[in-house]
Amino acid sequence: MNSVLRLEGIRKRFGAVPVLAGIDIDVREGEFATFMGPSGCGKTTLLRIIGGFVTPDSGVVYLDGRNANAIPPFARDTAMVFQNGALFPHLSVAENIAFGLRVRRLPDRRVRDRVRELLALVQLEGTEDRAIDRLSGGQQQRVALARAFSLEPRVLLLDEPHSSLDANLRLSMREELRRLQRRLGLTTILVTHDQHEAMSVSDRIFVLNEGRIQQEGSPIDIYESPANAFVAQFVGAMNFLPGTIRAFDATSGCYRIETALGPLAVRGASDAFAPGAAVTVGVRPEAIRIGGEELRSEPNTVAGRVEIAMYTGARIEYAVLAGAERLAVFVANPGRGRPHDGAVWLALPLEALVLAGRTS
Template sequence: MGDEAMLVVNDVHKSFGHVGALRGVSADIAKGELISFLGPSGCGKTTLMRIICGLTKPDAGEIILEGRVINDVPPDRRGIQMCFQNYALFPHLTVAGNISYGLQVHKWKKDKIKARVEELLHLVQLEGLGDRRIDEISGGQQQRVALARALALAPKVLLLDEPLSNLDANLRVHMRATLREIQRKVNITTIFVTHDQVEAMTISDRLVVMNQGAVEQVGSPVEIYEKPRNEFVAKFIGYVNMLQGVVKDTSDASRSAVIDTELGESEIALGDSRLSRGEKIYVIIRPEAIRLDIRKSTGPMNSFAGSIRSVMYAGSTVKYTVDVGGKDLIVDEYDPTTHGIRRMGERVVAEIPRNVHILRADSRTPVLT
């Protein structure tokens, strides 16, 4: 992002006693961007947010806002607003009272406060509810009050730590869209924290995948899903089938390689990657990329005979476990009303695509394509 970066996190470290909560975290966040930090519980997401907004001091590293190091700037002077998971709304105040709280602390004039609150109620679609008490509105509405309150003083950066985790599944999906809409409208630089991969993928411009206090990969949702840098990222973002393999042959002319995999020989497209004969790799295949067929005979390459070992029906998808010569493949098929649902024990042929993602087997980290 270079010069355009609104916020830079530079090599931040933080330990609590023996626990290394953050072990050198760096990230650039562009102006107006919605970037999600995601990772398993305890990986350091909240600690990082608290350091960014100034509630926790880092042991080392810098937080840079618009080119200026703000490590020593107190939280209320940073222009960075954090919105907590439990909203931390004042239950004895009204909706308007909650939204205007910070404005009153900053000694705004009464009529200015009134106008700003109206504007914010409109923004979060809570017009007419200003006089309600917090316990008289729904969970989704409380979420919006928290958001309006966080936006009241027009911060430069908004930090949202698991903002939707208190909501039920349907409302959560709805609020994702609302949140993204409001974020775009206000064009506010936003850091979103979640451990829900789907949530992060659907609303973000970019994702930062964290694990044990370190960044594993930064990229767009498509990059992270299609080209995970390592095994951790591949497995954290949705399910992957990982096939062990050895490169049997490569062809420069057709930019392809033949891999001896656990299932048998597969031909794969090489793209920009370089493989040499004898190299050990992992072939990464998403469940929706494998096709099932009931043909009796297998093709010459990339199709393998197996049988259905388990069936999980989920409405728009059916998830199958397919036993191919002792190796389980997870396969998703869409639109079961058209294709029908396969039976347990049914013989199938599983087709592996030519375009797959590859990881080197030694460290399981460096990416090849």
């Protein structure tokens, strides 16, 4: 597959603070790639480097195999939708979308046709003469997208384009974006700190923290096999239990791991850890079952007490005290059934994450 965008050894510091400490990335033609990471980790800076708005201290941006470092933003085959939208408030919808086309001196007729086409694409027909400030937030986002699409860029750069929208609108914009991106075959890079957004639209996610890519992979890879404690905790929720490997049982294919909750059995490869190794066991809240005495006969059961049960609609989120540990347990919507209360039993899964070392 062709690499449309390649980053090699990108570094950037602002003053004494290193923001990007060596970023290497390859993005393939038509791929939807997402940079995800906490606020301030350098996502926008990296996107701006790709768009040519920020110069890296070292490293190279290749577009279609060519070194693009010296190419200014307007001459790069990229289009950026900025974190704050950055539409021209004094121009109409049509004029906003037409802006780049006019800069390229397309004839009026072509511009008009193209604007009509783009408005249909983002389902905003009939709004061409409307002032920007008379559109809803979601409609403005769509104008910004149409403007970015207008020049048919090789790479579309989206900086948190949906952060200002309400939850429902965000969901529908997300679906719309994915549909458009597929239909147009656009190579797209999205920046977000919203894990749901990243998981639902991306072919590949790059998790950034402390200036480096912590992990890259498909949403399933990232969620099911996080490379380290940071990724495990940043993408989804994770309970961490410090433990010590006691033995590997070849019959069950499980390690016996001593933890503060007692011994746990966790599936794994026999050569991964030696007896005595300090590890951290990671268990997703939704992988833990909660119930009464009936769970007691199962493997990996732990007695606990419900500290808090939060009904969120789609699920109930419990905090359960088990010994000195507090475990998050998520249970899919039980309808009108009463949440568990008081003394409970938890059944931890055999499939859990085992990381070398202890996370503090």
